[in-house]
Amino acid sequence: MASESIVVFAQFQSAVDEGFWHRFSSLKLNKLGIDDSPIPITGFYAPCSHPQVSNHLTLLAESLPSESNEQSSTAATSGGNRNRCPVPGILYNTNTIESFHALDKKSLLKAEAKKIWDDIHTGKAVEDSAVLSRFLLISFADLKKWTFHYWFAFPALVLDPPATLVDLRRASQYFSLEEAKSVSAACNEWRNSSLTADVPFFLVCVDPNSLATVKHIKDWETCQSDGNKLLFGFYDPCHLPNNPGWPLRNFLALISVRWNLKSVRFLCYRENRGFADLGLSLVGEALITVPQGRAAKTGNGLGWRDHQCLPNAVGWEQNKGRQVSRCISLAKSMDPTRLAISAADLNLKLMRWRALPSLNLNALSSMKCLLLGAGTLGCQVARMLMAWGVRKITLVDNGRVAMSNPLRQSLYTLDDCLNGGEYKATAAVKSLGRIFPAVDAEGVVMAIPMPGHPVPSQEEDNVLEDCRRLHDLVDSHDAVFLLTDTRESRWLPTLLCANTNKITITAALGFDSFLVMRHGAGPFSSNDERQRLGCYFCSDVVAPIDSTANRTLDQQCTVTRPGLAPIASALAVELLVGILHHPQGIFADGELANSSNSGSCEQPLGVLPHQIRGSLSQFSQMTLVGQSSNSCTACSSTNIRKEEWNLSSKQSIILPI
Amino acid sequence: MSTKEESRGTLSSTDFGVAASAFILNWNTICSSFPQWTWVLSHHQVEGYLSLENILLSSTQEEHGELSFPGPGKHSHQEDPIDVDDATLVHINPCKVHYYDLHIIYCNSYRVPVLYFRAYDNDGEPLECDEIEKDLPAYSKKALSDSKWTFITQEEHPYLNRPWYKLHPCGTSEWMKLLFHADDDALAKTGVAIELYLVAWLSVVGLVVGLRIPFEMMKQL
Numbered sequence: 001m002a003s004e005s006i007v008v009f010a011q012f013q014s015a016v017d018e019g020f021w022h023r024f025s026s027l028k029l030n031k032l033g034i035d036d037s038p039i040p041i042t043g044f045y046a047p048c049s050h051p052q053v054s055n056h057l058t059l060l061a062e063s064l065p066s067e068s069n070e071q072s073s074t075a076a077t078s079g080g081n082r083n084r085c086p087v088p089g090i091l092y093n094t095n096t097i098e099s100f101h102a103l104d105k106k107s108l109l110k111a112e113a114k115k116i117w118d119d120i121h122t123g124k125a126v127e128d129s130a131v132l133s134r135f136l137l138i139s140f141a142d143l144k145k146w147t148f149h150y151w152f153a154f155p156a157l158v159l160d161p162p163a164t165l166v167d168l169r170r171a172s173q174y175f176s177l178e179e180a181k182s183v184s185a186a187c188n189e190w191r192n193s194s195l196t197a198d199v200p201f202f203l204v205c206v207d208p209n210s211l212a213t214v215k216h217i218k219d220w221e222t223c224q225s226d227g228n229k230l231l232f233g234f235y236d237p238c239h240l241p242n243n244p245g246w247p248l249r250n251f252l253a254l255i256s257v258r259w260n261l262k263s264v265r266f267l268c269y270r271e272n273r274g275f276a277d278l279g280l281s282l283v284g285e286a287l288i289t290v291p292q293g294r295a296a297k298t299g300n301g302l303g304w305r306d307h308q309c310l311p312n313a314v315g316w317e318q319n320k321g322r323q324v325s326r327c328i329s330l331a332k333s334m335d336p337t338r339l340a341i342s343a344a345d346l347n348l349k350l351m352r353w354r355a356l357p358s359l360n361l362n363a364l365s366s367m368k369c370l371l372l373g374a375g376t377l378g379c380q381v382a383r384m385l386m387a388w389g390v391r392k393i394t395l396v397d398n399g400r401v402a403m404s405n406p407l408r409q410s411l412y413t414l415d416d417c418l419n420g421g422e423y424k425a426t427a428a429v430k431s432l433g434r435i436f437p438a439v440d441a442e443g444v445v446m447a448i449p450m451p452g453h454p455v456p457s458q459e460e461d462n463v464l465e466d467c468r469r470l471h472d473l474v475d476s477h478d479a480v481f482l483l484t485d486t487r488e489s490r491w492l493p494t495l496l497c498a499n500t501n502k503i504t505i506t507a508a509l510g511f512d513s514f515l516v517m518r519h520g521a522g523p524f525s526s527n528d529e530r531q532r533l534g535c536y537f538c539s540d541v542v543a544p545i546d547s548t549a550n551r552t553l554d555q556q557c558t559v560t561r562p563g564l565a566p567i568a569s570a571l572a573v574e575l576l577v578g579i580l581h582h583p584q585g586i587f588a589d590g591e592l593a594n595s596s597n598s599g600s601c602e603q604p605l606g607v608l609p610h611q612i613r614g615s616l617s618q619f620s621q622m623t624l625v626g627q628s629s630n631s632c633t634a635c636s637s638t639n640i641r642k643e644e645w646n647l648s649s650k651q652s653i654i655l656p657i
Numbered sequence: 658m659s660t661k662e663e664s665r666g667t668l669s670s671t672d673f674g675v676a677a678s679a680f681i682l683n684w685n686t687i688c689s690s691f692p693q694w695t696w697v698l699s700h701h702q703v704e705g706y707l708s709l710e711n712i713l714l715s716s717t718q719e720e721h722g723e724l725s726f727p728g729p730g731k732h733s734h735q736e737d738p739i740d741v742d743d744a745t746l747v748h749i750n751p752c753k754v755h756y757y758d759l760h761i762i763y764c765n766s767y768r769v770p771v772l773y774f775r776a777y778d779n780d781g782e783p784l785e786c787d788e789i790e791k792d793l794p795a796y797s798k799k800a801l802s803d804s805k806w807t808f809i810t811q812e813e814h815p816y817l818n819r820p821w822y823k824l825h826p827c828g829t830s831e832w833m834k835l836l837f838h839a840d841d842d843a844l845a846k847t848g849v850a851i852e853l854y855l856v857a858w859l860s861v862v863g864l865v866v867g868l869r870i871p872f873e874m875m876k877q878l
Contacts, residue, residue: 017777333783
């Protein structure tokens with residue numbers, strides 16, 4: 001005995017492909033702007049193809065209208081195929097989260113339901129049955145955070161009273177063996193023909209000889225002969241054995257209105273591996289009673305046949321049982337900064353994978369580098385460091401970008417020179433950020449206190465402050481590059497670095513020659529008596545003095561062959577990377593190139609020299625080793641001990657001797 | 658395919674087209690019950706690639722509900738009650754379902770095919786590499802960690818302009834060389850090297866993403 005329960009339909013489920021959001025973002029940014037008028041879109045679905053998973057109504061990149069076309073007022077339905085039945089829909093995208101939540105969902109649903117109702121009454125739904133599954137999507141696309149809030153509605157006209165279920169069983173149990181074979185064959189033919197593959201509602205006629213034919217629903221009249229079994233078939237996305245899918249709701253409404261049938265036998269068509277599966281498909285019988293509610297009010301007895309009486313509608317998609325919108329974050333695949341970061345990481349990882357398995361990427365990305373000087377050397381060193389994955393870079397320079405700078409100083413452009421010129425430290429930081437947004441770059445506009453340069457008395461406090469600042473800067477970084485343009489400006493930094501045992505790399509340019517070297521460990525760095533490598537000043541015999549006063553113009557500006565700075569900067573950074581990968585780090589002995597020293601072959605990055613001197617006039621380069629000097633003006637222990645750490649001592653060196 | 662290319666394990670882009678057609682025919686005939694590969698033309702309609710999409714994988718991973726709620730950790734918006742009627746059944750899939758898309762795209766600079774893939778869940782949210790690894794069968798995980806030729810990177814898809822995962826191609830020609838040299842004489846006689854290139858290639862590459870080539874196809878090698 002059949003139970004008199006109502007038909008319970010399984011709700012449609014939505015699935016939005018990432019490509020839809022990408023395309024929509026681009027449409028919004030390039031074409032729509034703040035225009036929030038509704039956009040016609042196309043959804044795609046197919047009959048259920050898996051016994052345990054329902055199919056979804058899917059949105060893809062192709063669901064949106066093409067950017068080059070003019071806005072069409074009719075629903076844009078792009079072409080479908082057997083796996084993609086196109087269904088018209090509409091998108092309401094708001095410009096703020098508040099307006100998203102404030103949308104009148106009831107009336108939006110009602111408006112779409114009305115369209116379906118109209119299509120049923122005008123007969124359009126018979127010609128183009130996909131309109132029965134018209135849907136609605138509201139969204140808020142947050143294009144700063146790349147998150148998308150959205151909510152689907154699948155409007156279904158509510159039968160009042162609801163349709164009752166007389167019978168529901170597997171199609172294989174309903175049809176005889178002969179009939180089942182014929183029905184499967186007919187359905188497969190329907191599904192394989194490009195004309196009908198994407199038509200989701202159809203009729204199945206089975207004649208008394210068990211021969212089945214599948215027809216378009218507009219051919220309903222031709223199926224009216226005695227002895228024929230007539231089933232209303234539809235692509236059912238749902239896989240459940242006891243519930244028909246959502247599209248049946250509006251299909252029943254159509255059948256009731258157009259053909260005034262009270263008893264409807266339906267086929268929930270489902271597939272497996274591309275063929276009709278009558279074990280998964282369901283056949284059922286529903287009873288529709290003439291809706292009383294509205295008709296009673298209007299009293300014209302027409303009930304549903306009255307076009308003017310729009311029934312109620314339901315259909316907002318429930319989200320895991322809750323009535324809330326959904327949210328998806330696509331920052332990882334859309335945010336350009338994140339994409340740049342992962343691309344940069346990829347490059348380094350490739351290097352490690354293919355050529356240098358011992359590459360220590362963590363050490364590089366966590367290293368903090370201080371660059372004293374943001375000129376020809378500073379700009380190139382900064383770029384090279386970023387290429388190696390160093391993210392934290394601080395540049396110190398008190399100069400402004402001059403008109404001649406952009407040619408040789410690779411972080412600056414003409415714009416930086418205008419209006420007197422930006423401060424180099426600031427301009428450099430901005431430039432680094434434009435190259436790689438994830439860099440953590442800081443600029444310090446500050447002069448480096450130099451011995452031997454006269455300091456007016458009113459400037460004393462400032463100079464002392466600068467000393468303190470420099471001390472703090474050296475302290476808070478792991479490696480220091482001395483890239484200034486005078487000898488004496490390297491003196492105080494060398495002393496400070498030696499005091500704190502920081503990795504220090506010096507690069508200095510002549511007209512056609514260069515020196516790149518790493519300073520040895522500081523004098524207090526270890527207890528053993530081993531010989532330290534020298535610093536920049538160790539081979540000097542005189543104290544650094546003012547080298548810039550009393551010289552001709554060309555001696556004051558460092559004139560060098562343009563090729564030198566990039567070469568020297570590159571070597572300086574490679575030297576740093578070498579130190580980082582050497583097991584002894586700053587304490588590593590100085591090695592010579594082409595040496596027969598077996599130790600050098602073991603390091604994957606090659607030899608780690610102490611000094612590299614190169615000459616462009618010879619296109620030659622050589623490596624040297626120099627030991628520290630006990631009477632070095634910069635890094636000897638006696639000198640440093642003298643300094644202690646109070647400012648009055650500083651005064652004695654800095655102020656006029 | 659020129660013997661020069663063959664000996665290097667590479668193939669030209671025209672040969673790739675030929676190999677792809679043969680592969681589709683082969684696969685769709687022998688493995689008709691499997692999802693079918695299709696040839697997709699790029700928007701310029703000049704180049705194309707092989708595509709196998711919407712491969713469904715039922716995951717054993719737990720459903721986690723964070724994705725459904727509006728906005729990461731923000732306002733808890735009080736929604737107006739929405740009309741729901743008794744005729745509506747709201748069903749939730751019992752297990753998390755993951756979908757995979759595979760594309761085989763020719764790489765001009767390395768002159769070999771490259772496998773691009775991506776994975777996502779019901780909500781369209783892309784899966785991370787570590788989540789994908791959880792889906793892979795044991796032999797794939799082993800292949801990934803052991804082999805020095807398998808390196809998964811995330812790069813922009815050449816036609817779709819979105820990040821997809823891919824197996825980096827720089828090792829491909831090396832091991833393709835080995836595969837082809839193994840049977841030099843046989844191939845020279847039958848002359849079907851190009852047609853079999855993709856089957857051979859996919860038999861190795863597929864292992865890494867848990868895609869097994871049906872035995873019937875392998876028999877031809």
